[in-house]
Amino acid sequence: MRSSSGYTYFFVIAMAVISALLLSVMKISLQEQQEFNKALDTKKNVLKTVGALEPGMSGSDVEELYSSKFIRQSILDSEGNEREFYIYGSPASPEGYVLPVSGKGVWSTINGFIALDADKNTVKGISFYDHGETPGLGGEIEKDFFTSRFVGKKIFKDGELVSVTIAKSKLQEQSEHAVDGISGASLTTGGINIFLRDNLLDYLEMLKERDEGDTSWQ
Amino acid sequence: MAIKNKIDTFAGPLSRSNPITTQVLGICSALAVTVKMDTALVMSGALIFVLVGSNTIVSALRNLIPARVRIIAMLTVIATLVIFIDQLLKAYLYDISKQLSIFVGLIITNCIVLGRAEAFALKNTMWESALDGLGNAMGYGLILLLVSAARELFGNGSLLGFQIVPDFLYVEHGGWYVNNGLMLLAPGAFIILGLLIWLQRTVTGYTED
Numbered sequence: 001m002r003s004s005s006g007y008t009y010f011f012v013i014a015m016a017v018i019s020a021l022l023l024s025v026m027k028i029s030l031q032e033q034q035e036f037n038k039a040l041d042t043k044k045n046v047l048k049t050v051g052a053l054e055p056g057m058s059g060s061d062v063e064e065l066y067s068s069k070f071i072r073q074s075i076l077d078s079e080g081n082e083r084e085f086y087i088y089g090s091p092a093s094p095e096g097y098v099l100p101v102s103g104k105g106v107w108s109t110i111n112g113f114i115a116l117d118a119d120k121n122t123v124k125g126i127s128f129y130d131h132g133e134t135p136g137l138g139g140e141i142e143k144d145f146f147t148s149r150f151v152g153k154k155i156f157k158d159g160e161l162v163s164v165t166i167a168k169s170k171l172q173e174q175s176e177h178a179v180d181g182i183s184g185a186s187l188t189t190g191g192i193n194i195f196l197r198d199n200l201l202d203y204l205e206m207l208k209e210r211d212e213g214d215t216s217w218q
Numbered sequence: 219m220a221i222k223n224k225i226d227t228f229a230g231p232l233s234r235s236n237p238i239t240t241q242v243l244g245i246c247s248a249l250a251v252t253v254k255m256d257t258a259l260v261m262s263g264a265l266i267f268v269l270v271g272s273n274t275i276v277s278a279l280r281n282l283i284p285a286r287v288r289i290i291a292m293l294t295v296i297a298t299l300v301i302f303i304d305q306l307l308k309a310y311l312y313d314i315s316k317q318l319s320i321f322v323g324l325i326i327t328n329c330i331v332l333g334r335a336e337a338f339a340l341k342n343t344m345w346e347s348a349l350d351g352l353g354n355a356m357g358y359g360l361i362l363l364l365v366s367a368a369r370e371l372f373g374n375g376s377l378l379g380f381q382i383v384p385d386f387l388y389v390e391h392g393g394w395y396v397n398n399g400l401m402l403l404a405p406g407a408f409i410i411l412g413l414l415i416w417l418q419r420t421v422t423g424y425t426e427d
Binding site: 003007008011012015016019022023026027030033034037038040041135136 | 250282283284285286287290291294295297298301302305306308309310312316403404
């Protein structure tokens with residue numbers, strides 16, 4: 001009986017249905033918790049970008065600090081899609097802005113945040129929280145040694161947006177608009193150069209339109 | 219089966235027939251998740267769950283599984299268990315699951331799991347298969363723990379996140395000690411693993427035919 005085709009079909013189908021059923025039940029029952037974790041992780045990354053995340057902060061600390069310090073704003077881009085960004089501090093006297101950035105690396109879409117000071121020019125911090133780049137090479141972009149190089153850099157040069165470029169050489173430390181790259185991660189950082197600039201341009205455009213008359217977005 | 223054989227089923231894979239050091243299986247994940255002890259521990263736990271589960275279920279179904287589709291049937295069991303543990307980690311140990319990233323999912327292709335199902339669970343009773351799975355998974359976990367302890371200690375100066383090397387010894391604090399960055403990279407894992415395999419084969423006298 002075990003070698004008949006009919007039994008084989010029956011067995012395979014029964015097995016597939018039972019496993020699929022078990023996994024679906026499991027997925028649905030854990031979904032809420034998983035989404036909560038994901039949202040918390042995003043909040044942690046927003047905090048990290050402005051340098052407000054202390055090591056060893058519990059989930060509720062993060063929630064509390066996040067909800068007291070950040071205001072989520074949504075804005076429409078030129079194609080009518082909703083994009084969001086965060087104001088750090090109070091809307092009347094903001095301490096900074098956190099803009100989500102994302103784009104292509106080598107293998108994957110890289111997601112991150114860039115935080116700007118209240119002058120909308122100086123970089124407060126940057127973080128990359130979701131990517132599929134090669135661990136040890138492009139994957140190093142998420143490490144503090146790299147992201148800390150962006151702090152204090154300027155995105156505007158003589159009133160024009162130039163973004164912050166990642167380039168080879170330690171000499172970049174002296175520049176206001178460039179940071180030293182990572183050996184073995186040229187393609188990943190090349191991708192970041194492109195999407196960081198594009199994203200900043202996008203936001204600039206949107207915010208200018210929104211805050212018509214507000215000339216502080218140069 | 220005599221008691222001695224049962225003990226052997228469980229204890230053999232811990233040293234004499236260890237899946238990593240003797241059979242050299244499951245190396246990919248052993249290299250990838252051993253930078254720190256906590257990820258190695260969670261990975262070992264996940265493998266214990268998957269291997270005991272898959273061996274037990276495959277053994278329970280061994281008289282029902284049609285021989286022609288046995289590999290697919292076994293993979294379905296293994297994949298179900300792996301997705302199960304992956305989802306659990308995402309829900310309850312999110313930070314560690316982020317660090318383990320794809321390696322929990324890759325347990326599906328871990329040769330140890332399919333190997334034990336095919337070589338042992340298909341031919342033995344549930345109880346023996348569970349023991350065999352536990353032994354092999356713990357043999358894997360033991361090596362992971364040793365490798366990760368060495369890598370974390372020499373690469374980061376800590377064990378399980380607790381600083382072991384005193385702060386004042388470090389160059390930054392006026393001392394002379396510097397962590398060995400090589401240990402945090404893949405070659406460090408290769409070196410430690412090679413030394414372990416050498417040590418283990420010297421002690422047990424195992425040689426390749």
